[in-house]
Amino acid sequence: MGHGDDGAGDGGSMAHVQLHTGGRMPVIGLGMWPGYSQEEKRQTGATVKAAVAAGYRHFDSASVYGNEKDIGLALQEIFLSGAVTRGDLWITSKLWNPDHDRVQEACDQTLQDLQLDYLDLYLIHWPVRVKEHYQQEDGTRKTEIVPLQLDETWKKMEQLVRTGRVRAIGVSNFSSKKIDHLLANATIVPAVNQVECHPVWQQKALHDYCTSKAIHLSGYSPLGNWGPKVLGHPIVREIADKLSKSPAQVALRWGIQMGHSVLPKSSNPDRLKENLDIFGWSIPDEDFQKLSGIQQERLIKGTMWVNDTSPYKRVEDLWDE
Ligand SMILES: NC(=O)c1ccc[n+]([C@@H]2O[C@H](COP(=O)([O-])OP(=O)(O)OC[C@H]3O[C@@H](n4cnc5c(N)ncnc54)[C@H](OP(=O)(O)O)[C@@H]3O)[C@@H](O)[C@H]2O)c1
Numbered sequence: 001m002g003h004g005d006d007g008a009g010d011g012g013s014m015a016h017v018q019l020h021t022g023g024r025m026p027v028i029g030l031g032m033w034p035g036y037s038q039e040e041k042r043q044t045g046a047t048v049k050a051a052v053a054a055g056y057r058h059f060d061s062a063s064v065y066g067n068e069k070d071i072g073l074a075l076q077e078i079f080l081s082g083a084v085t086r087g088d089l090w091i092t093s094k095l096w097n098p099d100h101d102r103v104q105e106a107c108d109q110t111l112q113d114l115q116l117d118y119l120d121l122y123l124i125h126w127p128v129r130v131k132e133h134y135q136q137e138d139g140t141r142k143t144e145i146v147p148l149q150l151d152e153t154w155k156k157m158e159q160l161v162r163t164g165r166v167r168a169i170g171v172s173n174f175s176s177k178k179i180d181h182l183l184a185n186a187t188i189v190p191a192v193n194q195v196e197c198h199p200v201w202q203q204k205a206l207h208d209y210c211t212s213k214a215i216h217l218s219g220y221s222p223l224g225n226w227g228p229k230v231l232g233h234p235i236v237r238e239i240a241d242k243l244s245k246s247p248a249q250v251a252l253r254w255g256i257q258m259g260h261s262v263l264p265k266s267s268n269p270d271r272l273k274e275n276l277d278i279f280g281w282s283i284p285d286e287d288f289q290k291l292s293g294i295q296q297e298r299l300i301k302g303t304m305w306v307n308d309t310s311p312y313k314r315v316e317d318l319w320d321e
Contacts, residue, residue, distance in 0.1 A: 014057055015279060017261055019191040020214040021168045023120060025090050027256055028276060029058035029218075031265030033065050035226060040267055044070035045077075047267045052078050052089075054272045060194075060220070060263045061114070062094035062125055063106065068113035076115050091116060092194075094125035094172060095157070098132050100149070103156035107165050122166040123194055124153060126173045127318070128305045145310035150178070151185045158188045170194065172220075173302065175320035176209040183213070194218040194263070196300045198230045199254050199291045207258065219255045222262040223248050225299050235294055239287045246274055253278045254291055 016024040030051045034040035044067040048059065061068055078084060091114065099106035107122060129149065133142045157169045170192035171179065183189065193210050197203045197219030210217045224230030231237075231247040240247045248264070252275060255262040264275045283291070302318045312318040 014055060014276075015256070017216055017259075019168055019216055020189060021191050023090075023168050023191065025120070025192075025216070025261060026056075026058035027261045028056065028252070028278070029060040029090070029092065029261060029263045030056045030272075031220065031263045032059055032061045032067065032071060033265060034067055034267075041067050041070070043267050045074035047272075048074035049078060050269050051272055052084060054269070055276050056272070057084070057088055058090040058092070058261075060092050061110075062096070063099075063110050063113075064094070064096045064125065068093070068110055072113050072115035086116065090120045092121040092123065093119055094123045095153075096125055097128045097130040097145075098143070100124075100129040100153045103153065104160065104163075104165075107160050111165065118164060119166040121168045121170060121192060122157065122160060123170045123172045123192065124157065124174075126302070126305065127171070127175075127178050128312075129153070145305060145307070145312070147311045150182050154182055154186055158186070161188060168192070170215070176206060177320040179209070179213065179215065189213065190215050192216045192218050194220055196221050196225075196298065197255060197258075197260055198222045198224055198251055199236055199294050200224065200230050200233060201296055201298050202258075202292070202294075207260070211259075217260050218263060219260045220263050221300060222255050222264050223251055227299065229297065229299060233294065235290050239283065239290065242287070243281070243283070245281075248275055249278050250283065250291075253281075253283055254288070257283060257288065 015027045017027055018024055034044060048071055061071055093110045095103060095106055127148055129146050131144045131146050135142055160166045161169055168191040169188060170190040172194040174193050193215050195203060198221065207217050230251050236247045236250050240250045252262045252264060256278060266272050266275060301315050303315060305318055306312045306315050
């Protein structure tokens with residue numbers, strides 16, 4: 001996809017990317033992580049309804065976000081109202097770390113919570129496998145990060161496609177080295193690698209690797225993960241002023257012009273609309289070059305999966321850097 005290309009081509013308000021499975025995924029998906037705020041979590045249903053009314057057709061969910069039941073209730077109301085049908089929507093969810101040994105059960109729980117009979121995309125959330133131990137003495141649960149058994153986990157993910165529970169499978173937070181390992185014994189190539197991606201962490205090498213394997217790169221935290229590093233960046237702001245767009249629109253448009261999909265989170269009705277308004281214009285080449293030159297910094301480091309007893313002793317081990 002060229003730098004000035006929407007990837008649209010369907011004449012609709014929402015452009016799509018075509019995955020190697022043939023599935024057509026809307027390029028903007030609404031991020032469903034409510035952060036650590038209980039208030040945001042309570043807002044989930046209202047946010048889903050406002051988003052569908054605004055034109056969102058893609059939702060990026062995960063069991064660990066803790067709000068799949070609320071999303072499911074909202075979707076039922078939306079379907080009953082006739083506003084959209086299940087076939088109009090793209091729903092992604094993710095396998096959480098303690099569930100690598102019970103993939104089918106975890107997927108079934110998500111389907112039950114979302115009140116759906118299939119998912120469009122199911123991802124391994126992190127290349128992290130966790131065992132939970134029940135402590136008989138004090139009744140608490142202790143977690144232990146154990147080595148990945150990628151071949152076994154992926155075989156169970158492939159089985160979800162064969163049984164019709166999910167239409168496509170993929171990974172998230174995977175390096176090219178981990179994908180190479182997975183591909184060595186895979187029957188189904190991952191359709192997507194969902195990773196942190198925005199002008200401050202552009203993932204150029206991973207982008208090229210994924211493209212060479214027909215894997216679509218989907219960008220999470222495209223606005224900088226609730227912090228100022230992306231939306232407050234002087235180059236992003238300068239280009240936004242010049243183009244009379246907001247910094248968020250420039251950050252999202254950058255992702256689309258790179259050929260990625262973008263997964264911004266908002267629960268604010270005005271910002272939901274603003275974040276969809278990134279078609280019909282483009283970042284000119286000279287400004288795109290300026291964005292390319294931004295000093296790079298990974299914002300989501302995954303330090304929670306790194307410790308002395310984890311297979312990942314250093315952050316670099318997690319990302320294979
Ligand atoms: N696979 C993974 O491991 C992983 C990790 C992280 C995230 N994700 C996915 O990616 C999604 C998005 O990432 P994220 O939640 O880290 O954050 P993000 O989308 O980068 O940023 C969200 C923040 O930006 C604000 N915002 C939204 N639109 C704005 C606008 N137009 N102008 C100014 N501020 C705006 C939001 O506030 P308001 O709500 O008030 O607008 C919120 O504070 C998640 O929800 C999740 O679905 C996946």
